[in-house]
Amino acid sequence: MQHCRAPRQNQSVFSMEFVYLPLIIYLAIVFAVPFFLKKEAATDESYFLAGRKLGVVSSLLSVVATETSVATVLIFPAAGYAGRWNLLALCLGYIVGRILVARFYLKSIYEMTDTSIYKAVGADNGARGLLEFAYLLAKYISSGVRFFMGGLALAELFGGPVALWILLTALVAGIYSLSGGLKAVVVTDQLQGMILFLMGLGFLAILWPGLDYWHHTAGPALFSWTIDLKDGAHTIPLFFGGLVVSIGSHGADQDLLQRVLAVRNLKLARRSLILSGPGATVVIMTFIAVGAFLFAADPNLGERGQLVAFVKHSANPVLSGLFAVLVAAASMSTLDSAIHSTGAVWKSLLQSKKSGRWFSLISLVALTLSALSFIYFAQKADNLLALALGSMNYINGGLIGIFTYFVFWKQSLSVLPMTLSLGSGFLMTLALNLIGIHWTYITLASSFMALIMCLAGQWLATRIAMQR
Numbered sequence: 001m002q003h004c005r006a007p008r009q010n011q012s013v014f015s016m017e018f019v020y021l022p023l024i025i026y027l028a029i030v031f032a033v034p035f036f037l038k039k040e041a042a043t044d045e046s047y048f049l050a051g052r053k054l055g056v057v058s059s060l061l062s063v064v065a066t067e068t069s070v071a072t073v074l075i076f077p078a079a080g081y082a083g084r085w086n087l088l089a090l091c092l093g094y095i096v097g098r099i100l101v102a103r104f105y106l107k108s109i110y111e112m113t114d115t116s117i118y119k120a121v122g123a124d125n126g127a128r129g130l131l132e133f134a135y136l137l138a139k140y141i142s143s144g145v146r147f148f149m150g151g152l153a154l155a156e157l158f159g160g161p162v163a164l165w166i167l168l169t170a171l172v173a174g175i176y177s178l179s180g181g182l183k184a185v186v187v188t189d190q191l192q193g194m195i196l197f198l199m200g201l202g203f204l205a206i207l208w209p210g211l212d213y214w215h216h217t218a219g220p221a222l223f224s225w226t227i228d229l230k231d232g233a234h235t236i237p238l239f240f241g242g243l244v245v246s247i248g249s250h251g252a253d254q255d256l257l258q259r260v261l262a263v264r265n266l267k268l269a270r271r272s273l274i275l276s277g278p279g280a281t282v283v284i285m286t287f288i289a290v291g292a293f294l295f296a297a298d299p300n301l302g303e304r305g306q307l308v309a310f311v312k313h314s315a316n317p318v319l320s321g322l323f324a325v326l327v328a329a330a331s332m333s334t335l336d337s338a339i340h341s342t343g344a345v346w347k348s349l350l351q352s353k354k355s356g357r358w359f360s361l362i363s364l365v366a367l368t369l370s371a372l373s374f375i376y377f378a379q380k381a382d383n384l385l386a387l388a389l390g391s392m393n394y395i396n397g398g399l400i401g402i403f404t405y406f407v408f409w410k411q412s413l414s415v416l417p418m419t420l421s422l423g424s425g426f427l428m429t430l431a432l433n434l435i436g437i438h439w440t441y442i443t444l445a446s447s448f449m450a451l452i453m454c455l456a457g458q459w460l461a462t463r464i465a466m467q468r
Helices: 013-036 044-052 056-067 070-081 087-112 125-158 162-207 211-215 235-251 254-261 266-297 306-312 317-350 356-377 384-390 393-409 415-435 439-467
Strands: none
Touching: 013 162, 013 317, 044 162, 044 254, 044 317, 044 356, 056 162, 056 254, 056 266, 056 317, 070 125, 070 266, 070 306, 070 317, 087 235, 087 254, 087 266, 087 393, 125 162, 125 254, 125 306, 125 317, 125 356, 125 393, 125 415, 162 254, 162 266, 162 317, 162 356, 235 254, 235 266, 235 393, 235 439, 254 266, 254 317, 266 306, 306 317, 317 356, 393 415, 393 439, 415 439
């Protein structure tokens, strides 16, 4: 059974109020958050790690809200629209990967971290500086493109230049996150996560197909066991790709780890990390289902941005207003998290005693410039999905290799093994991308190569030191 799209009508002033009212209410709540937080001594631990007083629920909701960003709102409905239900295998890989991180990686990172997780991994200032600089560069690219996608979606809904919406989002996120620190970010993340999930359920209710759809559909094909080295979009490679990616994103990335490290003790931090896997899976599969139901409603929405197109052509101003809140919340959850994670790394890199707010402000400016630059680069890119998901791949392999060595061999790394690990991971990713290999295989290959080169580099560095 198909539902026809109603043409977007000229909305009255009363209707337009319904479009903007949800967004205004949401922004008012977000602005008020820092004023209701308990004031504490201005230390790096209180600003970047919320004084290490977070509970399990607060932490895991914040993790889920951060990783299910604007890309979730735009990309996963598109995947569902194309019938990609087998992304459940990717989510299962995410879950297993987080269990492995919680069991084997988190103890070393939790006990040796103050504000930057990269301090303990580097054996000297040169090694730490190299790793932190590489991370900052990759993070500004990956977070910048997600930030850009939020501005693009808002411009599609309400008109106006994309740059304007990027700057407005940066202004709002900067005010509450810079004033309240990670504690304010976690509180707003919980609100943003609830909005994301509830809006997903709302779209499912609106788009729920009639009985004819279920009678004539055998059901989604959840798994496909075919293996093709140039197509990793099948069950087995998706599962292992998701597993390894989770080791990088949740075991070697300051961004998502920061709210896990802010939990009161290691036992609770492990619980938070493990539970975030099923939480993210529920949100991802909800939006995949939204995309599948969109296809049942209208199979002619185009190749990308189907959910935005559906809302844009809807005659319902309340739906447009609520969707604007959804996009703004998802965009800000990505931005406010990246501000603090990269700010903490900047402070460590420069070894400065200045307030953490200064470095978070630097990161806010850098992330905004990165998002603005993608207004140009998006015109040159054929596939925003690959751009969004693949931008961290160039460093993820090296991070996984370095942190795996640090955790299992109990040694900090000097410049030589770090350079070899990051360089080999980057080159392997670049070479396989040029050949056209799927990202799942690239992740596995680059991580394995980075670990091998890390071992070889550490052995070589030890031999050189012995000969001196």
